[in-house]
Amino acid sequence: MSRAELTRPAAGRVGLSTFHLGEVIVGEMAAPAQRLERTEQMIARQGLDHVLMQFHESGTSRVETARHRASVAAGQVVLFDLAQPVVVEADPVSATTLLMPRALVTDGVGPIEPLHGRAFAYEADPVKQLLHTYLRGLIACGTQLAPHQLSGVSQAASKLCGAGFRPEAGAADxxxxxxxxxxxxxxxxxxxxxxxxxxxxxxxxxxxxxxxxxxxxxxxxxxxxxxxxxxxxxxxxxxxxxxxxxxxxxxxxxxxxxxxxxxxxxxxxxxxxxxxxxxxAPAAPPPSGDAAVLHGWIRSLAA
CATH class of the missing domain: 1.10.10.60 (Homeodomain-like)
Incomplete structure (x- = not known):
């Protein structure tokens, strides 16, 4: 497992530590109050077609998409389709994050489009809670996992997503x-x-x-x-x-x-x-540093 730290948590700055597991990227984030807007133009510049899950552990945020608005509190997980616009207004928050290629999510969960920006209570759902615990365990492992173990670890994360976010019984044949x-x-x-x-x-x-x-x-x-x-x-x-x-x-x-x-x-x-x-679009990743590493990781994930 490889690791990158974009910044270390400090007043007024985003702290983000990320781990590359082959097919997925797991991280932990602490951020001050901020407003983030992902526009169509930003999507076009970045060329990303992935799904981001944020498991809020403290703080609240308000999410607005073309379909609906949602409030996300501690104990909830919010899903973002990075191919769709969104506006997020957040208080100081900390969260565990999971970034996955679209196909790795939709093959187990189904259509991701209607889930964009929606919040779910992971502490009240045993499988979602298990996924959160699993991600925290991966982060605690640090860089101890061997390369040959990464495929199985990332597939396990995908399977847990499928079990935790697939439509409820009776909703889909x-x-x-x-x-x-x-x-x-x-x-x-x-x-x-x-x-x-x-x-x-x-x-x-x-x-x-x-x-x-x-x-x-x-x-x-x-x-x-x-x-x-x-x-x-x-x-x-x-x-x-x-x-x-x-x-x-x-x-x-x-x-x-x-x-x-x-x-x-x-x-x-x-x-x-x-x-x-x-x-x-950038002609190439930034020349050096952890931001360049993370940029390369995301681009390498199959969309």
């Missing part, structure tokens, strides 16, 4: 949940295909249009989901360090018929053109 996961995995593999769409999915999975639409209702519909996944993949290709792909190449690589359609959709989603997002 297990067969439909498995089908939903399989369809999302297929979509991710086929983002490059211009033929990917409703007809392809209904034929491959033997579903009616009505069933397919219902499965993706929480994500804004299957057409919206495919378009958003294509745009997030395009964003990743545009902003990765050392990328020299032309905008047209990225458009075709993510299933768009032409550069004009792609650029128009990209601007609607992120508030800037593809070439502007590429120009705004």
């Amino acid at each position: 297990p067969v439909e949940f498995g089908t939903h996961v399989a369809i999302r995995q297929f979509i991710q593999r086929e983002l490059h295909s211009a033929d990917l769409g409703v007809e392809t999915l209904t034929a491959r999975f033997g579903l009616s249009r009505a069933t397919l639409y219902r499965l993706f209702a929480a994500e804004g519909g299957v057409v919206h989901y495919i378009r958003d996944r294509r745009l997030m993949q395009a964003l990743r290709l545009l902003t990765e360090a050392g990328s020299h792909r032309r905008v047209s190449q990225v458009a075709y690589a993510t299933g768009f018929a032409d550069e004009k359609t792609f650029s128009r959709a990209f601007r609607r989603r992120f508030g800037m053109l593809p070439r502007e997002a590429r120009a705004a």
